[in-house]
Amino acid sequence: MGHRWDFASVLDNHEALLAGAAGTLRLFAICLALGLALGLAVGLARSARSAWIRLPAGAFVEFFRNTPVLVQILWFYFALPILLPFEVDKLAAAALGISLNSAAFAGEIFRGGIQSIEPGQWEGARAIGMTQAQAMRRVILPQAVRRMLPALTNRAIEVFKMTTLASAIAYVELLQQGRLIASLNFNPIEAYTAIAILFFCCLWPLVRLTYFLERRLARSD
Amino acid sequence: MADHRPLLRVRALAKRFGDNQVLRGIDLDVARGERVAVLGASGSGKSTLLRCLNFMEIPDAGTLELDGVALGRAGAGGAREYREAELVPVRQRVGMVFQQFNLFPHMTALGNVMEGPRVVRRMPEAEARGRALAELARVGLAEKADAYPAHLSGGQKQRVAIARALAMDPEVLLFDEPTSSLDPELVGEVLGTIQSLAREGRTMLLVTHELGFAYHVATRVLFLADGRILEQGTPDEVLKAPREQRTRAFIARHQEFRL
Numbered sequence: 001m002g003h004r005w006d007f008a009s010v011l012d013n014h015e016a017l018l019a020g021a022a023g024t025l026r027l028f029a030i031c032l033a034l035g036l037a038l039g040l041a042v043g044l045a046r047s048a049r050s051a052w053i054r055l056p057a058g059a060f061v062e063f064f065r066n067t068p069v070l071v072q073i074l075w076f077y078f079a080l081p082i083l084l085p086f087e088v089d090k091l092a093a094a095a096l097g098i099s100l101n102s103a104a105f106a107g108e109i110f111r112g113g114i115q116s117i118e119p120g121q122w123e124g125a126r127a128i129g130m131t132q133a134q135a136m137r138r139v140i141l142p143q144a145v146r147r148m149l150p151a152l153t154n155r156a157i158e159v160f161k162m163t164t165l166a167s168a169i170a171y172v173e174l175l176q177q178g179r180l181i182a183s184l185n186f187n188p189i190e191a192y193t194a195i196a197i198l199f200f201c202c203l204w205p206l207v208r209l210t211y212f213l214e215r216r217l218a219r220s221d
Numbered sequence: 222m223a224d225h226r227p228l229l230r231v232r233a234l235a236k237r238f239g240d241n242q243v244l245r246g247i248d249l250d251v252a253r254g255e256r257v258a259v260l261g262a263s264g265s266g267k268s269t270l271l272r273c274l275n276f277m278e279i280p281d282a283g284t285l286e287l288d289g290v291a292l293g294r295a296g297a298g299g300a301r302e303y304r305e306a307e308l309v310p311v312r313q314r315v316g317m318v319f320q321q322f323n324l325f326p327h328m329t330a331l332g333n334v335m336e337g338p339r340v341v342r343r344m345p346e347a348e349a350r351g352r353a354l355a356e357l358a359r360v361g362l363a364e365k366a367d368a369y370p371a372h373l374s375g376g377q378k379q380r381v382a383i384a385r386a387l388a389m390d391p392e393v394l395l396f397d398e399p400t401s402s403l404d405p406e407l408v409g410e411v412l413g414t415i416q417s418l419a420r421e422g423r424t425m426l427l428v429t430h431e432l433g434f435a436y437h438v439a440t441r442v443l444f445l446a447d448g449r450i451l452e453q454g455t456p457d458e459v460l461k462a463p464r465e466q467r468t469r470a471f472i473a474r475h476q477e478f479r480l
Contacts, residue, residue, distance in 0.1 A: 123277055124323030124382075128337035128389055129313030132305065138340055142327050 009185045010194045013177075020177030021198065027163045027173060030095045032156055035102030042103055043110025044136070057107070064104035070165050072097035077169045094166035102159050109151045113144035146217045153210040160203055174198055226289050228253045228424055229274065229393060234283035235448075236269055243269045245448035247283070251393070251426065256419055258435035258456070259428045261445035262471060267428045270445065271395045274426065275315040276308045287311060288392070313341060316391030320398040322378045324370040330357060330381045331366040337389045356384035360414050376407030380414050387418075394418065396427040432475050436460050444468045 010017075045057035064072075077093035088096075117140050125135035145152075167176035174195050182191035227250035234247040243266045251257055261267045272278045274285070282300055285292045292311060296302035324333050334353035338344040344352065357363050360380040370378055379399055386394060396415065400408040412434050418425065419438045429435055435442060435456065442459040444452040444467075452465045463469045 120321050120323040123319065124325065126312055127275060127317040128385060129309055129341045131309050134340055138336065139325050
């Protein structure tokens with residue numbers, strides 16, 4: 001049984017694909033920024049001396065690490081509007097689910113990175129009169145981020161792929177559009193192959209970029 | 222006009238780590254311009270004493286005065302309580318040079334030295350740069366300004382660390398075994414740098430195993446044993462005519478290896 005490949009039927013829908021790509025990129029950008037920023041806050045809180053800060057951050061990490069992102073997205077989209085007096089749109093629901101999950105994982109990366117820096121670096125910073133916050137910002141974090149870069153790259157790739165989960169609530173992104181094209185043109189093989197290739201074309205440059213960043217940051221070695 | 226108030230006044234200083242009582246009541250006055258060498262066997266508490274003076278370690282008991290001002294406030298059970306906000310400015314006035322340098326590896330030599338003036342004292346960039354370059358020149362490393370620590374020898378790293386401490390205009394400099402992690406052929410350049418600071422009349426405390434250096438540079442020598450000052454006096458008194466048996470044994474052990 002030979003299959004006659006017919007990518008023309010996919011390319012005919014390039015406008016739908018473009019809209020999907022835009023939706024994927026928008027969701028990715030929001031989730032990456034939110035996930036990293038929140039993750040940094042969570043990582044700092046997890047390294048705090050006060051248990052009043054440390055324990056809630058720990059609870060946050062455990063909760064969002066141990067619940068599926070898909071369930072969170074569905075919950076934010078279908079359950080939250082019942083509890084709150086306002087609508088939650090598809091983008092917001094998907095962004096919340098993915099960002100919070102990503103923040104939990106990124107928080108652990110940040111915490112590990114911060115703790116991996118030698119105590120002598122803290123002492124060197126304190127000995128010239130830096131406050132805890134100055135030492136963290138100027139001395140500890142820049143070194144920690146460099147060590148964390150491979151792990152953060154993996155996180156970014158993971159976030160990019162997680163955006164497909166938003167198709168569960170019919171948010172317009174690549175997979176959602178692929179499914180639409182497949183059902184309208186009866187060409188699931190070509191449609192899903194095209195989606196996979198598109199994802200690869202988006203992610204591969206991202207990975208190359210982080211290799212470049214790692215090399216640049218290694219300048220001081 | 223003589224200033225009789227000591228720059229640093231330490232009374233009954235004590236510190237323990239777990240079950241190990243490292244300092245058992247240290248009394249010490251350091252006048253401006255004094256250079257105090259702190260000697261003692263490993264475990265005698267000499268590094269801990271130094272680290273308590275700029276609050277790298279928080280003392281368990283005792284009092285510390287800097288230029289007549291008592292630090293911390295009396296807390297429950299005899300231990301004084303120190304707020305971080307009070308200690309940060311103290312550390313700017315009491316500089317420290319570490320055995321392991323503790324340079325910031327992600328900054329150039331210049332960046333390391335500029336960091337204090339720029340970030341802590343909030344000097345304008347150009348002024349901080351000028352100041353840092355002057356300090357690097359003072360330790361003889363102006364041409365290494367753009368080198369990262371990984372590309373410097375141990376002796377050069379330690380001289381950058383000294384420049385970094387100097388850039389904060391400290392009133393007291395603490396040297397915690399500054400040559401102990403250096404290859405023997407690099408010790409001289411660091412000792413030379415410290416010696417030139419001594420000639421400028423800076424107040425310093427120095428923990429070292431280089432007895433000859435202590436003899437030539439210090440104005441006073443302390444010998445610590447079991448967390449107490451066992452003996453102190455001029456370098457001639459302590460190093461050439463020690464009164465205590467343990468001091469004599471310590472000095473003899475160090476001379477066994479001298480050819």
